[in-house]
Amino acid sequence: MVGRIDELARLRAAFERAVRQGTAYRFTVLGEAGIGKSRLAREFAEALGPDARVLTGHCPAYGDGITFWPLREVALQAAGPRGLDGLAELLVGEDDGDWIAGQVAVAIGPTQEPGRANELFPAVRRLFEALASPRPLVLTLEDLHWAEPTLLDLVEYIADWGRAPVFLLCLARPELIEERPAWGAGGRNADTLFLEPLAPTETEKLIADRLAGGPLPSDTLTRIVEIAQGNPLFVEQLVAAFEDEGAISLPASVQALLAVRLDRLGPAERDLLRCAAVVGTDFSMDALLSLVPEHARPFVGKHLQALERKQLIGPARSADQGFTFRHALIQLAAYRSMTREDRARLHQRVAEWLETEARDSTPELDEILGYHLEEAVAQRRALGVPDEDDRGLAVRAGEHLATAGLRAYGRFDIAAAVNLSGRAKSLLPAFHPQRREVMRVLAETYPMLGRHDEADVVLGEMLEQAQTEGDRLLEQAIHLERARIRVITGPDPTTLDEIREEAERALDVFSTSGDHARAAQACYVLGIVRDRQGATRKLEEVTRLGLAHADRSGRLREEVGPRWNLARAVRAGETPVRDAVRTCQEIINRRRMFHPGVLCELATLHAMEGAFDEARSMIVRARRDMVERWRFRRPLMWAARSSAAVQTLAGDIEGSERELRAALEMALNFRERDPVSKIAAGLSRVLFVRGRSKEADGFATMSKEYAPVEGLAAQALWRAAKARVMASRGDHLEAERLAREAVSLASVETPNLRADLLVDLAEVLLWAKQPAKAEPVIAQAIELYERKGNLISAARARAVGD
Numbered sequence: 001m002v003g004r005i006d007e008l009a010r011l012r013a014a015f016e017r018a019v020r021q022g023t024a025y026r027f028t029v030l031g032e033a034g035i036g037k038s039r040l041a042r043e044f045a046e047a048l049g050p051d052a053r054v055l056t057g058h059c060p061a062y063g064d065g066i067t068f069w070p071l072r073e074v075a076l077q078a079a080g081p082r083g084l085d086g087l088a089e090l091l092v093g094e095d096d097g098d099w100i101a102g103q104v105a106v107a108i109g110p111t112q113e114p115g116r117a118n119e120l121f122p123a124v125r126r127l128f129e130a131l132a133s134p135r136p137l138v139l140t141l142e143d144l145h146w147a148e149p150t151l152l153d154l155v156e157y158i159a160d161w162g163r164a165p166v167f168l169l170c171l172a173r174p175e176l177i178e179e180r181p182a183w184g185a186g187g188r189n190a191d192t193l194f195l196e197p198l199a200p201t202e203t204e205k206l207i208a209d210r211l212a213g214g215p216l217p218s219d220t221l222t223r224i225v226e227i228a229q230g231n232p233l234f235v236e237q238l239v240a241a242f243e244d245e246g247a248i249s250l251p252a253s254v255q256a257l258l259a260v261r262l263d264r265l266g267p268a269e270r271d272l273l274r275c276a277a278v279v280g281t282d283f284s285m286d287a288l289l290s291l292v293p294e295h296a297r298p299f300v301g302k303h304l305q306a307l308e309r310k311q312l313i314g315p316a317r318s319a320d321q322g323f324t325f326r327h328a329l330i331q332l333a334a335y336r337s338m339t340r341e342d343r344a345r346l347h348q349r350v351a352e353w354l355e356t357e358a359r360d361s362t363p364e365l366d367e368i369l370g371y372h373l374e375e376a377v378a379q380r381r382a383l384g385v386p387d388e389d390d391r392g393l394a395v396r397a398g399e400h401l402a403t404a405g406l407r408a409y410g411r412f413d414i415a416a417a418v419n420l421s422g423r424a425k426s427l428l429p430a431f432h433p434q435r436r437e438v439m440r441v442l443a444e445t446y447p448m449l450g451r452h453d454e455a456d457v458v459l460g461e462m463l464e465q466a467q468t469e470g471d472r473l474l475e476q477a478i479h480l481e482r483a484r485i486r487v488i489t490g491p492d493p494t495t496l497d498e499i500r501e502e503a504e505r506a507l508d509v510f511s512t513s514g515d516h517a518r519a520a521q522a523c524y525v526l527g528i529v530r531d532r533q534g535a536t537r538k539l540e541e542v543t544r545l546g547l548a549h550a551d552r553s554g555r556l557r558e559e560v561g562p563r564w565n566l567a568r569a570v571r572a573g574e575t576p577v578r579d580a581v582r583t584c585q586e587i588i589n590r591r592r593m594f595h596p597g598v599l600c601e602l603a604t605l606h607a608m609e610g611a612f613d614e615a616r617s618m619i620v621r622a623r624r625d626m627v628e629r630w631r632f633r634r635p636l637m638w639a640a641r642s643s644a645a646v647q648t649l650a651g652d653i654e655g656s657e658r659e660l661r662a663a664l665e666m667a668l669n670f671r672e673r674d675p676v677s678k679i680a681a682g683l684s685r686v687l688f689v690r691g692r693s694k695e696a697d698g699f700a701t702m703s704k705e706y707a708p709v710e711g712l713a714a715q716a717l718w719r720a721a722k723a724r725v726m727a728s729r730g731d732h733l734e735a736e737r738l739a740r741e742a743v744s745l746a747s748v749e750t751p752n753l754r755a756d757l758l759v760d761l762a763e764v765l766l767w768a769k770q771p772a773k774a775e776p777v778i779a780q781a782i783e784l785y786e787r788k789g790n791l792i793s794a795a796r797a798r799a800v801g802d
Contacts, residue, residue: 001043002209002232003202004036007193011044014191015052015167019136023189024128024162026155028144028170030177030184031195033329034233034254037171040195041140044169052136052167053078059146061328062280062371065404065420066364067148067413070141071124072108078131084108091130100126106411108363120411121157121628129164136165143328144172145179149415150631152180157627159189197230206232210239223250233327237261240311258333261312268296270337272303273312276323277334278346278372285322290353291346344379347372348393366404367420373397374423391429398427402434409441414632418445425458430465443481444557448632450670452489456482473509477518480506480525487528488672496710500529517553520546524561531565532674534712534747536573543569547587556591560630563587564597564638571601572750577789581605593629596622600642607649608790615646637666641679648686649792657686674714677706681717688724697725713753716745720760732768739764752793755784759797766800775801 011027018025031037045054055077057070079086084105091097103123131137141147141155159168174194177184184192198206203225208215216224227250228234234254241261251257262270275291276283285304289297304323307313312330313323325331335343351372354365362368374397377390387394405420421441428435439462446455459482466474483502486494507522523546530539547562566587570580581602588598603618619642626635640663647655660683667675684699700721707714719742727735739761746754758781765774778801785794 001036001039002206003198004040004043004195007040007195008044008047010191010193011040011169012047015044015048015136015138018167019165022163022165024159024164024166024168026159026168026170026190028172028176028183028190028192029195030172030174030192032231033173034231034327035195035197036232037195038142039232041142041169041171045138045140048138050135052138053131053134054138054140055131056140056142058281059141059143059151060280061143061146061331064371064423065148065401065408065416066367067150067408067416068107069364070147070151071104071154072363074139075104075108075127087127091127094126094130096126097130099123100130119629121154121631124154125158125162128158128166129162132164132166136167138167138169140169140171142171144170145176148413148419150413152183153627153631156183157624160627161624198232198235199230200225203228203230203235206235207239210236211243216242220250227252233329236311244310254329255333258330259337261310262333262337265307265310266303268299269303269306271296272300273307273334274338274342275346276313276325277331277338278343278350281328281331282316282324283322284316286357287350287353290357291349340379340383344376344383347376347379351376351396364404366400366407370397370400370404370420370423373400374427377427394427395429395432398424398432399434402428402438405438405441409445412631414445414448417441418449418451421445436462436465447485447488448634450634450672452485452671456485459485473513473515476506476509477515477521480518480521484521484525484528487525487532488674490673490708491532492673492709496529496532500526503529511549516549517555517558520550520553520555520558520562522546523549524558524565527562527565527569531568532708532711532713534750536569536747536749540566540569540573540575559590560595560597563590563595564601567595567598567601571605572752574749574751574788576787577605577608594621594625596625596629597635597638599625600639604642604645604649607646608788608792610792612646612650615650616643619643619646633666634670637663637670637675640666641675641682644682644686653686653689657683657690660686673706674708674711677703677708677711677714678717680706681714681721684721685724688721688728693725693728696721700725712745712747713750716742716753716757719745720757723764724760727764727767732764735764736761736768751784751788752790755781755788755790755793755797758784759800762800 007029014025014027029037029040048054055074057073059070060066075087076083078090082089084101087104088098088101091101094100100123103119104127107120107124128137128139144152144155147155155168155170158166186192204221207221207224215221224235224238228238231254234257237254237257238250241257251260262273265273272288272292275288278291279287285300288300292300304313308323311326314326316322316324338346351369354369354372373393377394377397380390380393381387401420401424405417405424408420409417421438424438425435425442428438439458442458443455443462446452446458459478463475463478466478479502483499487496487499491499503522503525507519507526510516510518510522523542526542527539527546530536530542543562543565547566550558550562553559567584569575570583575583584598584602584605588595588602599618599622603615603622606618607615619639622642623636623639626639640659644656644659644663647653647659660679664676664679664683667679680699680703684696684703687693687699688696700718703714703718703721707718709715719738723735723739723742726738739757743754743757743761746757748754758777762774762777762781765771765777778797781797782794785791785797
């Protein structure tokens with residue numbers, strides 16, 4: 001390898017840090033295509049030698065929704081020739097070794113059983129920790145920019161929670177950071193290196209190293225160095241072209257060079273390379289033989305040798321494949337050189353071969369089959385082939401993708417479920433039996449990703465179909481789901497009374513019909529309405545009813561909501577802290593796990609009594625469990641809010657600001673107005689305390705703009721935020737008016753909120769030099785805090801009046 005001495009040193013230092021600390025570490029190498037990321041990783045692995053076990057997984061550029069392909073490669077490399085049986089043998093002697101192997105097998109094996117979907121992440125972490133126990137583990141993940149979101153979540157989770165020297169070497173193009181900006185931020189257990197182009201002198205050295213036939217003319221060498229721009233792939237392909245074909249004109253880009261090289265291949269070699277490009281980056285001899293004409297099959301081996309000699313392909317990276325393209329850009333160039341007609345024909349042929357010859361060869365077969373059939377349809381439609389001629393292909397593609405999407409949902413891979421099911425929906429005809437199930441999956445999963453508008457559109461389509469079929473129960477269920485979306489995202493312009501009436505109708509219908517899952521959903525929607533109205537007593541009442549229905553339904557989604565709502569009700573309502581803690585402890589355990597949301601509310605309750613270390617450890621565990629068990633990001637918004645509350649009570653204002661900013665970013669992404677308004681108001685308060693009144697005013701304005709008309713807490717909080725800023729600027733009359741309005745809007749059933757707003761009013765009055773007016777207001781706030789059992793806030797309120 002030429003150059004990269006400093007980069008290798010950084011990699012080695014990070015690896016040694018992980019080993020020294022005995023924890024996981026994520027090191028990301030970013031760079032443009034062909035810049036040498038994989039070569040750097042190989043050199044690093046070779047330099048480690050016996051000091052580490054090195055495993056490699058590749059994220060495929062095709063077949064969206066194939067989440068755990070890299071995990072499968074890694075696990076099977078570790079297991080050796082005995083496959084999944086070998087994986088189990090590796091874990092003999094580990095606590096729960098059989099459980100770990102079984103969970104991993106669900107993701108990478110041929111079984112269609114979903115297993116315990118919420119246990120996959122901890123099982124994978126335990127597997128890597130076990131593999132790292134004899135010696136450190138280096139896990140190289142190539143082309144991570146093509147990874148599915150759930151795999152990225154898994155990598156982040158292992159880096160955050162791994163308790164063994166597991167070094168995650170992530171290779172990706174810069175678009176990974178465009179998709180996940182926080183990925184490149186670095187941190188306690190993460191670092192990022194951007195791989196720069198080679199210097200001109202290093203480029204010359206690389207050329208000299210790769211040339212076998214003597215030095216180039218100086219003007220040619222200068223021109224190559226100038227055009228290559230330090231890209232090793234460009235250099236190596238130019239050198240290969242010179243050695244294979246003699247002098248050629250120098251193209252302006254690596255893409256143009258590859259196109260020239262493909263054009264100069266013999267017809268049989270070019271056709272074979274194109275067939276391979278349709279199969280994928282890695283391809284087997286069997287796959288190629290299925291695609292070429294029968295008369296050409298005897299010559300395939302000879303042509304493959306020629307392509308390998310010309311440095312276009314090489315030996316396969318995995319045991320079940322024969323060959324691989326030297327670089328993804330070569331595969332892409334070969335694919336793009338084909339006509340749409342040839343692409344359509346070959347994609348269809350690959351699918352037919354997979355269906356007849358490769359059955360059960362991979363657990364991702366439905367995803368891959370769906371991809372090839374989908375591409376065949378897309379290429380034919382781009383040629384103008386009438387849809388009627390493609391209907392059979394489209395249905396087959398849709399069926400495979402629907403099956404894959406349902407399986408992804410079963411293992412709680414939400415992003416893949418949305419991807420696969422959405423594609424299936426676009427391919428299946430209106431009344432196909434699988435389409436209804438696909439639409440149900442989308443209606444349930446879109447909101448988990450904050451894609452509420454798309455969920456509403458799907459529900460609208462489902463409603464039309466239900467009305468056509470005369471299915472009244474389904475109609476009612478769809479109306480309920482749409483009400484759920486509207487109350488989360490608005491509810492303006494829909495009123496809370498309209499949503500309440502819809503939910504009450506649904507509760508009556510589904511309680512009568514014995515549909516406990518939908519009855520629980522109705523209670524959940526009613527609970528959100530009561531929460532927005534500040535009616536925590538009714539919130540607790542309807543939530544306890546929903547909890548009874550949810551537990552009888554046996555559905556995870558319905559069991560999660562009411563537990564969290566009940567914990568929120570006792571934390572925010574009139575229930576004293578000690579009693580609220582007991583209630584949370586009674587409901588926290590379900591399905592052999594602690595409910596992370598209840599854990600967040602419990603943390604806030606402990607912080608009210610001053611048990612800050614315990615509260616912080618609960619937030620840490622809640623976050624870990626959210627990522628492990630639920631694997632979608634929306635709950636993390638609420639965890640950040642709870643953490644901010646704990647930090648505020650503990651007096652860590654800087655920590656509170658950090659958490660609120662993270663929560664606000666998520667709330668904005670999810671387009672949920674009530675949380676945005678409340679979080680922005682909280683951020684305004686924190687910034688004001690830190691002396692940044694201009695920023696505080698901006699977030700107070702945001703809070704006002706997002707506050708739902710009937711959201712009493714949000715309406716009160718933005719007024720209090722504005723009042724503080726205005727008082728600091730000397731506009732005491734308007735500040736007092738807004739602060740008193742805020743107090744009047746706060747429900748008497750939410751003592752902590754009402755007391756917070758009273759303290760804000762008292763501070764406004766003190767800034768206006770009216771201590772006589774402020775004194776009874778502070779006394780009222782202290783009385784509310786003490787009645788709740790919020791000892792920390794009560795002590796702080798006393799300090800305001802001193």
